[in-house]
Amino acid sequence: MIALGSVDEIPPGEGRTFAVDGDMIAVFRLRDGSVRALQATCPHRGGPLADGQIDLKQVICPLHLNAWDLTTGCSLSGQPDVAVYPVRVDDNQILLGD
Amino acid sequence: MRTRLVVIGNGMAGARTVEEILARGGDFDITMFGDEPYGNYNRIMLSNVLAGVEDESGIFLNDLTWYTDNGITLHTGTRIDRIDRFAKMVYAADGTATPYDKLIIATGSRAFVPPIPGLHRPGRGYHQGVFAFRTLDDTRSMIRYAREHQRAVVIGGGLLGLEAARGLQNHLPHVTLIHAAGHLMNAQLNEAAGETLRATVEARLGIEVVVNGRTTEILGKNAVTGVKLGDGRVIPCDVVVVAAGIRANAEMAAASGLVVERGIVVDDQMRAQDEDDIYAVGECAQHRGETYGLVAPLWDQAKVLADHLTGVNPFAEYHGSQVATKLKVAGVDVAAMGLQAPERDDDESLTFTEPGRGIYKNVIIRGGRLVGATMVGDVKKVAFLMQAFDRGLALPEERAELMFDLGGPSGEVKVEEMADDEQVCNCNGVSKGAICSTVQSGCKTVTGVMDKTRAGKGCGTCKPLVQRIVEWAAGGEVDEDPAASWYVPGIPMPKPELMNAIRVHSLRSVSAVFAKLGGEEDAKSKMGLASLLKMMWGGDYVDERDARFINDRVHANIQRDGTFSVVPQMKGGVTTPAQLRRIAEVAEKHAVPMVKLTGGQRIDLLGIPKEKLPEVWADLDMPSGYAYGKSFRTVKTCVGSDFCRFGVGDSTALGIALEERYQGIEGPGKMKLAVTGCPRNCAEAYVKDLGVVAIDGGKWEIYVGGAAGAHIRKGDLLATVGSAAEVMVLTGRFLQYYRENANWLERTYAFVPRLGIERVREVVVDDKDGIAAALDAAMDASVAAYRDPWKDRDDPATPGQFRTSLPLTVLPQVPVRA
Numbered sequence: 001m002i003a004l005g006s007v008d009e010i011p012p013g014e015g016r017t018f019a020v021d022g023d024m025i026a027v028f029r030l031r032d033g034s035v036r037a038l039q040a041t042c043p044h045r046g047g048p049l050a051d052g053q054i055d056l057k058q059v060i061c062p063l064h065l066n067a068w069d070l071t072t073g074c075s076l077s078g079q080p081d082v083a084v085y086p087v088r089v090d091d092n093q094i095l096l097g098d
Numbered sequence: 099m100r101t102r103l104v105v106i107g108n109g110m111a112g113a114r115t116v117e118e119i120l121a122r123g124g125d126f127d128i129t130m131f132g133d134e135p136y137g138n139y140n141r142i143m144l145s146n147v148l149a150g151v152e153d154e155s156g157i158f159l160n161d162l163t164w165y166t167d168n169g170i171t172l173h174t175g176t177r178i179d180r181i182d183r184f185a186k187m188v189y190a191a192d193g194t195a196t197p198y199d200k201l202i203i204a205t206g207s208r209a210f211v212p213p214i215p216g217l218h219r220p221g222r223g224y225h226q227g228v229f230a231f232r233t234l235d236d237t238r239s240m241i242r243y244a245r246e247h248q249r250a251v252v253i254g255g256g257l258l259g260l261e262a263a264r265g266l267q268n269h270l271p272h273v274t275l276i277h278a279a280g281h282l283m284n285a286q287l288n289e290a291a292g293e294t295l296r297a298t299v300e301a302r303l304g305i306e307v308v309v310n311g312r313t314t315e316i317l318g319k320n321a322v323t324g325v326k327l328g329d330g331r332v333i334p335c336d337v338v339v340v341a342a343g344i345r346a347n348a349e350m351a352a353a354s355g356l357v358v359e360r361g362i363v364v365d366d367q368m369r370a371q372d373e374d375d376i377y378a379v380g381e382c383a384q385h386r387g388e389t390y391g392l393v394a395p396l397w398d399q400a401k402v403l404a405d406h407l408t409g410v411n412p413f414a415e416y417h418g419s420q421v422a423t424k425l426k427v428a429g430v431d432v433a434a435m436g437l438q439a440p441e442r443d444d445d446e447s448l449t450f451t452e453p454g455r456g457i458y459k460n461v462i463i464r465g466g467r468l469v470g471a472t473m474v475g476d477v478k479k480v481a482f483l484m485q486a487f488d489r490g491l492a493l494p495e496e497r498a499e500l501m502f503d504l505g506g507p508s509g510e511v512k513v514e515e516m517a518d519d520e521q522v523c524n525c526n527g528v529s530k531g532a533i534c535s536t537v538q539s540g541c542k543t544v545t546g547v548m549d550k551t552r553a554g555k556g557c558g559t560c561k562p563l564v565q566r567i568v569e570w571a572a573g574g575e576v577d578e579d580p581a582a583s584w585y586v587p588g589i590p591m592p593k594p595e596l597m598n599a600i601r602v603h604s605l606r607s608v609s610a611v612f613a614k615l616g617g618e619e620d621a622k623s624k625m626g627l628a629s630l631l632k633m634m635w636g637g638d639y640v641d642e643r644d645a646r647f648i649n650d651r652v653h654a655n656i657q658r659d660g661t662f663s664v665v666p667q668m669k670g671g672v673t674t675p676a677q678l679r680r681i682a683e684v685a686e687k688h689a690v691p692m693v694k695l696t697g698g699q700r701i702d703l704l705g706i707p708k709e710k711l712p713e714v715w716a717d718l719d720m721p722s723g724y725a726y727g728k729s730f731r732t733v734k735t736c737v738g739s740d741f742c743r744f745g746v747g748d749s750t751a752l753g754i755a756l757e758e759r760y761q762g763i764e765g766p767g768k769m770k771l772a773v774t775g776c777p778r779n780c781a782e783a784y785v786k787d788l789g790v791v792a793i794d795g796g797k798w799e800i801y802v803g804g805a806a807g808a809h810i811r812k813g814d815l816l817a818t819v820g821s822a823a824e825v826m827v828l829t830g831r832f833l834q835y836y837r838e839n840a841n842w843l844e845r846t847y848a849f850v851p852r853l854g855i856e857r858v859r860e861v862v863v864d865d866k867d868g869i870a871a872a873l874d875a876a877m878d879a880s881v882a883a884y885r886d887p888w889k890d891r892d893d894p895a896t897p898g899q900f901r902t903s904l905p906l907t908v909l910p911q912v913p914v915r916a
Contacts, residue, residue: 011896013644014651017903026903031609031619031644040903048660048903051648055619062648062656064526065555067621077552 004094007035015050015059020096025085026050027094028059028070035094036070037087043080100127103407104188104196106178106350107204108132110141111380111396113160115202118404120168126407128170129196131188133205134233135175137161142393144237145258145426148265154234181354183373200375200407203362205347207381207391208232211340212253216316227322228338231262240339244269249335251275251325253313254342255282257425262341263305264427274333275299276311276325278342286423286434290451291458291472295432298456298475302429308333344391346382361389366415368403379403386418395419422484424477431477435487437462437470445469450501459501468493468500478503481515513563513570522563525556530567537571543579544568545587557808585842586627588612588620593630593841600634607631607640625650626842629728629764633837636883643896652900653887654711655726657704660904662711664703665725666718667761670735670753670773671699677720684717696725698732698770709900712891721886722762728843730763730833731770734782738775738792745775747792752822753781756790756829762884763877766840769833784812787846788832790825793818798825802832802858803850811847814855817863831870832862834877 002020010016010029017040018025024040026049038059042049047063054060058067058076067076073084087096103119103126105112116128132138138160146152165172177191187195209230211217219225227247229240244250247270252263255277263275275282281292282299296307312328316338324334346361357363357371361384368383370376379399381391390396398419405414422435439462440447446463455475461483462470468486473479479501485491486500493500516522518531528551536547544565548554554561569576585593589611596615605611608627612619628645649655654662666681681701685693691705700723706714715722724731735753739745753773763769773790774781783789785806791799797818804813816832819825835858840849850858860866862873894900 009897011643011898013642014896015903016898016901024904045658046660046904050903051651051656051660053621053624053644053647055621055624058621060621063658063660064552066552076549078550 001095001097004096007089007092007094010035010094013054015052015054017048017050018096025096026059027087027096028054030054030056030070032056033089035087035089037085037096038068038070038073039083042066042068043082049082100125102127102129102197102199103202104128104198104200105130105202105204106181106188107202107206107380107382108134108138108172108174109204109206109380110138110159110393111206111382111400112202112204113138114397115204115379115400115403116168116170117160118400119408122404122408122410124404124408126200128168129198130165130170130172131176131178131190131196132172132174133177134235136234137164137172137174139234141233144231144234145261145265147234147237148231148241148262148268149428150265150268151428154238157234178350180350181356181376183355183376186375198375201377202403203351203370203376203378203382204380205350205382207344207346209236209340210343210345212313212342214253214313214316216318217338217340225316225318225322225338226320227318227336228316228340231258231339231341232344240266240337241269244337247336248272249274250337250339251333251335252339252341253325254340255279255307255309256285256341256343257283257423258343259341260299260425260427260430262339263299264303264430266337266339267303267305270337272306272335274306274308274335276308276313276327276333278310278312280310282307282309283425283432283434286438287432287472287474288438288460290449291432291434291438291460291474294451294453294456294458294474295430297453298430302456303427344381346384346389348382351378351382358384360384366402366417367406368399368416377403377407385416388418390419390421392421392423395421420488422487424480431473431475433471433473433477433480433483435471435484436468438472439470446497448497448501461497461500463493463497466493467491471500513566516567522567523551523553523556523560525560526552528553533564533567534571537568542568542572542575542577544576545579545581559808585630586620586623588618588623589616589627591615593839597630597634597838600631605631606635606638607642608645609642610640625728626766629766629842632764633880636879643899649726651895652708652711653722653726653890654706654708659705660902661705661707663725664706664711664714664718665696665700665723666720667723667757668700668732669757670733670750672735672750672754673701680718680720684714687717688714697734698725699734700725700732707902709902711900712894715888715891720888722888724762727762727764728767729765729769730760731768733757734770734772734786736774736776736780738773742775744778745792746794747775747796747798748822749773749775749781749790749792752790752798752825755822755826759826759881760830760833762887763833763837763880765833765837766842767845769836769846771829782806785810786813787836788829789813790829796820798822800825800828800832803846803855805845805847809845809847811851814850814858816855816859827874828862830877830881831873832858834873834880835862838873838876 004018013031015026015028026038026040028036042061047061051062052059060067066079068082073082086098108130140157143157178188179191180189187197189195209232249272250266252259252275263273266273281289282295299305313325314328315326317324324332326332348358348362351362352358362378363371364378364383368377380396402414402416405411425432448461450459457475460472467490471483516530520530536550547568554564581587583592585596603614624645625647632639690703694702696702733753733756735750738749769787771788772781772783772786774783775792783791785804789801799818800816801813802816805811
């Protein structure tokens with residue numbers, strides 16, 4: 001379990017990238033208050049997923065508008081899937097890992 | 099015991115029918131008899147073999163292993179002499195007898211050889227130098243012989259005769275074509291079209307053509323020396339090729355007691371008349387009085403017969419085929435389908451001729467449907483015409499579009515003729531095959547397929563083609579996509595309805611719109627809604643940063659490596675030494691990887707990391723050039739009247755004034771403008787969303803709806819006005835009308851033609867709807883609300899607004915505890 005910082009670092013409906021032990025992880029704060037964590041770069045052309053637009057289900061990569069499911073990491077537009085990480089908010093802290 | 103199926107004939111019809119039966123899992127004990135000593139080949143390609151563009155080996159459809167692999171007993175070089183319909187046996191010339199349960203006759207046709215004296219030599223078959231053009235063996239011996247001779251005469255000016263004449267030119271220097279009728283291809287073309295074709299064949303191919311030429315005698319004692327015509331003329335030659343049409347091979351069937359007229363008479367299930375177990379397909383069959391000499395009807399027939407025989411659909415019926423013909427001769431394009439000339443009083447007929455270029459075009463329309471078309475010399479529209487003809491599609495209102503490309507999308511490709519691996523979307527690399535398999539997996543809406551494959555999601559020019567492929571792959575069962583008319587996919591409303599709902603419920607933020615109208619938040623709809631709300635509410639808009647696309651969050655254009663480009667404002671493309679010096683200093687200080695002039699006459703600093711943006715802006719201390727948003731971008735100008743010898747209006751000053759006033763205005767799509775000082779158009783004003791052109795006499799022309807990107811279109815003339823002030827007003831009014839009425843991402847080049855320039859002029863110039871004042875007021879409010887977004891730099895709008903999202907630099911490392 002790793003504390004990434006305060007959830008206030010991420011504005012509602014946006015994402016921010018964190019470096020964790022050499023891995024780049026994009027953490028999103030959904031508008032329902034929950035958080036999701038994915039690998040930070042898209043497998044298509046290395047796009048920065050944290051710069052993408054999200055809703056409660058998906059993130060859209062800003063480079064070529066491919067979409068991935070925020071919960072499962074499955075591609076919604078015919079690309080390889082992305083890695084997902086367990087993440088939650090506890091006492092305003094973003095906690096990564098089980 | 100398995101049902102014994104015997105097929106007489108191993109040509110395209112016989113083999114195709116067997117293929118169709120196998121494809122339906124038909125379980126038969128199959129025996130095939132072929133007259134020729136080969137596997138099955140594509141007879142249509144013999145012209146190409148003769149012309150040398152195709153190798154013999156390339157025309158074989160199924161080699162002998164196909165027969166073994168499918169458990170088919172093949173007897174090549176074996177002619178069937180007789181059918182015993184009662185004992186259900188077929189007897190071959192070699193004396194063998196083969197029993198059948200079901201029998202298919204696919205004996206095809208042979209060259210029709212008119213009874214001309216001298217064509218045959220007693221006891222020797224054809225005279226030395228005379229050839230029919232029908233089989234692979236005919237083609238081989240013709241090529242061998244022609245190579246050693248000088249002059250050929252082809253008898254017959256139909257499709258086959260023309261192809262033979264063109265092919266022979268590859269083997270000898272002189273070819274004359276003799277045709278008995280009054281014009282070439284008289285079975286397909288009317289007289290005017292045939293005459294155009296003749297002129298082209300003579301002028302372009304160098305083949306001499308004789309029409310109304312009745313061949314009365316073949317001359318020559320030991321070998322051919324010439325042909326004699328009805329009018330007494332003698333044409334010297336040493337090769338004669340007979341291509342005077344075909345006759346069904348139905349003699350054996352007639353001798354065996356089947357009903358034969360011009361072919362073996364069959365019913366709608368291809369069953370021979372009065373027979374229970376005998377069928378005929380292809381050129382030997384006569385269906386509803388028609389015999390066909392083309393391949394397309396044969397394919398239709400083979401499918402029906404296979405459906406029926408295998409029990410997949412015992413009631414399948416063949417109802418005849420619509421026949422379209424294409425001449426396969428390099429340099430001479432001919433396509434014909436259906437009627438040659440109008441038949442009824444109310445048939446519409448359009449004809450265009452341009453004899454100098456060998457062009458003849460004719461279309462015939464009945465009840466709004468295409469019933470005939472002929473294209474000689476220019477077949478660009480033929481793919482579309484064939485589709486319209488085959489499927490009875492609705493035709494364009496503007497009938498001339500049937501014959502010409504009127505500035506719209508260029509000639510449509512025929513979907514069924516495209517190869518599976520052909521790339522459809524050149525931006526995202528999606529093939530026809532990928533689109534088809536997505537449809538087959540159950541996705542039957544155009545937008546659904548576009549979402550899944552990303553086809554059509556790049557520059558968008560292939561969208562119409564993607565749509566047609568989806569329609570084709572779904573076999574006409576495309577699900578109507580209700581979302582097509584919505585402004586954004588997440589809210590089920592067209593734009594006017596949506597705007598009304600937003601006003602009625604006073605919805606001032608994107609999340610409020612979702613909560614009230616959409617139910618669920620949708621990432622793909624946020625940007626369009628943000629743009630619309632900003633336009634509608636101006637300063638009262640509640641800006642939620644997550645509704646913005648990344649470009650709008652950080653006021654710069656994201657690049658492929660996640661860095662950004664910075665384009666400072668340079669009004670009208672006019673700059674100063676001081677400004678240039680500042681840009682140079684900033685570029686040097688920040689080691690900007692690339693400094694580039696843009697097409698909009700500005701300077702682009704590329705490769706700026708996100709976290710450096712505020713610093714770069716501060717160092718530049720220039721306003722944003724908005725080279726990133728769905729917004730007013732720039733006004734391109736020429737040097738105008740100050741320096742140019744030709745300029746008739748001060749385009750530079752007007753361009754600067756326009757940019758000053760309308761800078762940063764957001765809209766449904768980009769707005770690129772230009773002002774040019776004379777009709778020489780150096781600033782490319784004719785191809786801008788709004789372009790202004792100075793003309794002599796102190797006047798300005800305003801063009802709207804132009805484009806020169808993936809889509810190219812010259813703008814429509816909106817108005818000609820007498821002063822720069824009027825240009826300013828009409829520009830603002832047009833842009834506001836576009837902002838309020840265009841769909842999300844609909845550029846003016848689509849918006850203006852959708853409404854029609856007359857309608858746009860009515861509203862914007864003539865104020866027919868009485869909304870001009872309201873449009874002007876709304877634009878004034880937007881202009882007044884303008885604030886340079888690069889001032890954001892000192893006070894980030896959100897935490898981490900400019901924090902990097904990529905490992906370009908070391909991120910704040912989170913300590914890991916084991």
